[in-house]
Amino acid sequence: MEDCVFCKIRKRELPSTTLYKDDDMMIIKDINPQAKVHLIAIPNTHVPYIDMMTEEGINVLAKIISKISHCQEELGITNGYRLVVNQGEDGGQTVGHVHIHILGGEKLKDF
Numbered sequence: 211m212e213d214c215v216f217c218k219i220r221k222r223e224l225p226s227t228t229l230y231k232d233d234d235m236m237i238i239k240d241i242n243p244q245a246k247v248h249l250i251a252i253p254n255t256h257v258p259y260i261d262m263m264t265e266e267g268i269n270v271l272a273k274i275i276s277k278i279s280h281c282q283e284e285l286g287i288t289n290g291y292r293l294v295v296n297q298g299e300d301g302g303q304t305v306g307h308v309h310i311h312i313l314g315g316e317k318l319k320d321f
Protein backbone atom coordinates (compact mmCIF):
# COMPACT_ATOMS: atom_id res chain seq x y z
CA MET A 211 0.00 0.00 0.00
CA GLU A 212 1.28 3.40 -0.97
CA ASP A 213 0.91 5.24 2.31
CA CYS A 214 1.76 2.34 4.63
CA VAL A 215 4.79 2.99 6.85
CA PHE A 216 5.91 -0.65 6.83
CA CYS A 217 5.54 -0.99 3.04
CA LYS A 218 7.57 2.20 2.68
CA ILE A 219 10.28 0.76 4.94
CA ARG A 220 10.33 -2.45 2.89
CA LYS A 221 10.73 -0.40 -0.31
CA ARG A 222 13.47 1.64 1.44
CA GLU A 223 11.47 4.84 1.06
CA LEU A 224 11.80 5.25 4.83
CA PRO A 225 14.85 4.35 6.94
CA SER A 226 14.90 1.57 9.52
CA THR A 227 17.34 -0.64 11.37
CA THR A 228 16.77 -3.99 9.73
CA LEU A 229 18.03 -7.10 11.53
CA TYR A 230 16.73 -9.75 9.16
CA LYS A 231 15.11 -9.92 5.74
CA ASP A 232 13.97 -12.73 3.44
CA ASP A 233 11.38 -13.35 0.72
CA ASP A 234 8.53 -13.45 3.25
CA MET A 235 9.33 -10.78 5.83
CA MET A 236 11.67 -8.40 7.58
CA ILE A 237 12.54 -7.84 11.24
CA ILE A 238 13.27 -4.23 12.21
CA LYS A 239 13.88 -2.31 15.43
CA ASP A 240 10.78 -0.54 16.75
CA ILE A 241 11.18 3.23 16.62
CA ASN A 242 9.61 3.61 20.09
CA PRO A 243 10.89 0.63 22.11
CA GLN A 244 8.79 -0.65 25.01
CA ALA A 245 11.50 -3.04 26.25
CA LYS A 246 15.30 -3.33 26.03
CA VAL A 247 14.76 -5.34 22.86
CA HIS A 248 11.69 -4.34 20.87
CA LEU A 249 11.59 -5.58 17.31
CA ILE A 250 8.79 -5.90 14.80
CA ALA A 251 8.47 -8.80 12.40
CA ILE A 252 6.58 -7.68 9.30
CA PRO A 253 5.30 -9.92 6.51
CA ASN A 254 6.07 -8.45 3.06
CA THR A 255 2.46 -8.74 1.90
CA HIS A 256 0.28 -5.84 2.96
CA VAL A 257 -2.69 -7.10 4.97
CA PRO A 258 -4.17 -4.53 7.38
CA TYR A 259 -5.53 -6.75 10.15
CA ILE A 260 -4.77 -10.24 11.40
CA ASP A 261 -8.46 -11.13 11.16
CA MET A 262 -8.23 -10.48 7.39
CA MET A 263 -5.40 -12.93 6.78
CA THR A 264 -5.82 -15.85 4.41
CA GLU A 265 -4.40 -19.29 5.13
CA GLU A 266 -1.33 -18.30 3.11
CA GLY A 267 -0.78 -15.26 5.32
CA ILE A 268 -1.20 -17.33 8.47
CA ASN A 269 1.38 -19.78 7.12
CA VAL A 270 3.80 -16.88 6.71
CA LEU A 271 3.15 -15.83 10.32
CA ALA A 272 3.92 -19.41 11.41
CA LYS A 273 7.19 -19.27 9.45
CA ILE A 274 8.03 -15.97 11.11
CA ILE A 275 7.42 -17.39 14.59
CA SER A 276 9.64 -20.36 13.73
CA LYS A 277 12.37 -18.08 12.35
CA ILE A 278 12.31 -15.99 15.54
CA SER A 279 12.81 -19.12 17.63
CA HIS A 280 15.84 -20.06 15.51
CA CYS A 281 17.42 -16.58 15.62
CA GLN A 282 17.23 -15.83 19.35
CA GLU A 283 20.94 -15.12 19.63
CA GLU A 284 21.05 -12.68 16.69
CA LEU A 285 17.94 -10.94 18.02
CA GLY A 286 19.26 -10.68 21.61
CA ILE A 287 16.42 -12.63 23.21
CA THR A 288 18.04 -15.89 24.36
CA ASN A 289 16.63 -15.60 27.88
CA GLY A 290 13.04 -15.52 26.70
CA TYR A 291 10.76 -13.23 24.76
CA ARG A 292 7.17 -12.17 24.24
CA LEU A 293 5.35 -12.04 20.92
CA VAL A 294 2.41 -9.65 20.61
CA VAL A 295 -0.05 -8.94 17.81
CA ASN A 296 -2.37 -5.98 18.27
CA GLN A 297 -5.70 -6.09 16.43
CA GLY A 298 -7.85 -3.04 15.82
CA GLU A 299 -8.63 -0.08 18.00
CA ASP A 300 -9.17 -1.80 21.34
CA GLY A 301 -6.04 -3.89 20.71
CA GLY A 302 -4.03 -0.68 20.31
CA GLN A 303 -3.07 -1.27 16.68
CA THR A 304 -1.66 1.92 15.17
CA VAL A 305 -0.13 0.64 11.92
CA GLY A 306 -2.56 -1.09 9.56
CA HIS A 307 -0.15 -3.72 8.28
CA VAL A 308 -0.06 -6.96 10.25
CA HIS A 309 3.08 -7.31 12.36
CA ILE A 310 4.37 -9.24 15.35
CA HIS A 311 6.04 -7.37 18.19
CA ILE A 312 9.08 -9.16 19.64
CA LEU A 313 9.83 -8.00 23.18
CA GLY A 314 12.69 -9.16 25.39
CA GLY A 315 16.25 -8.47 26.45
CA GLU A 316 15.06 -8.09 30.05
CA LYS A 317 12.50 -9.55 32.46
CA LEU A 318 9.17 -8.25 31.15
CA LYS A 319 6.38 -7.11 33.43
CA ASP A 320 3.48 -9.51 33.92
CA PHE A 321 0.21 -8.59 32.26
Ligand code: 5GP
Pocket residue numbers: 215224226227238239240241242243250295296302303304305306
Ligand atom coordinates in the same frame (compact mmCIF):
# COMPACT_ATOMS: atom_id res chain seq x y z
P1 5GP B 1 0.96 -1.32 16.67
O1 5GP B 1 0.64 -0.23 17.66
O2 5GP B 1 0.28 -1.08 15.35
O3 5GP B 1 0.77 -2.71 17.19
O4 5GP B 1 2.53 -1.22 16.43
C1 5GP B 1 3.10 -0.33 15.55
C2 5GP B 1 4.53 -0.17 15.98
O5 5GP B 1 5.25 0.40 14.91
C3 5GP B 1 4.70 0.74 17.19
O6 5GP B 1 5.35 0.05 18.22
C4 5GP B 1 5.53 1.91 16.65
O7 5GP B 1 6.47 2.37 17.57
C5 5GP B 1 6.19 1.29 15.43
N1 5GP B 1 6.45 2.26 14.37
C6 5GP B 1 5.60 3.21 13.88
N2 5GP B 1 6.20 3.90 12.89
C7 5GP B 1 7.45 3.37 12.75
C8 5GP B 1 8.56 3.68 11.89
O8 5GP B 1 8.51 4.58 11.04
N3 5GP B 1 9.68 2.93 12.04
C9 5GP B 1 9.78 1.93 12.97
N4 5GP B 1 10.93 1.26 13.04
N5 5GP B 1 8.76 1.61 13.79
C10 5GP B 1 7.61 2.33 13.68
Ligand code: ZN
Pocket residue numbers: 211214215216217218255256257306307
Ligand atom coordinates in the same frame (compact mmCIF):
# COMPACT_ATOMS: atom_id res chain seq x y z
ZN1 ZN C 1 1.84 -2.15 4.28
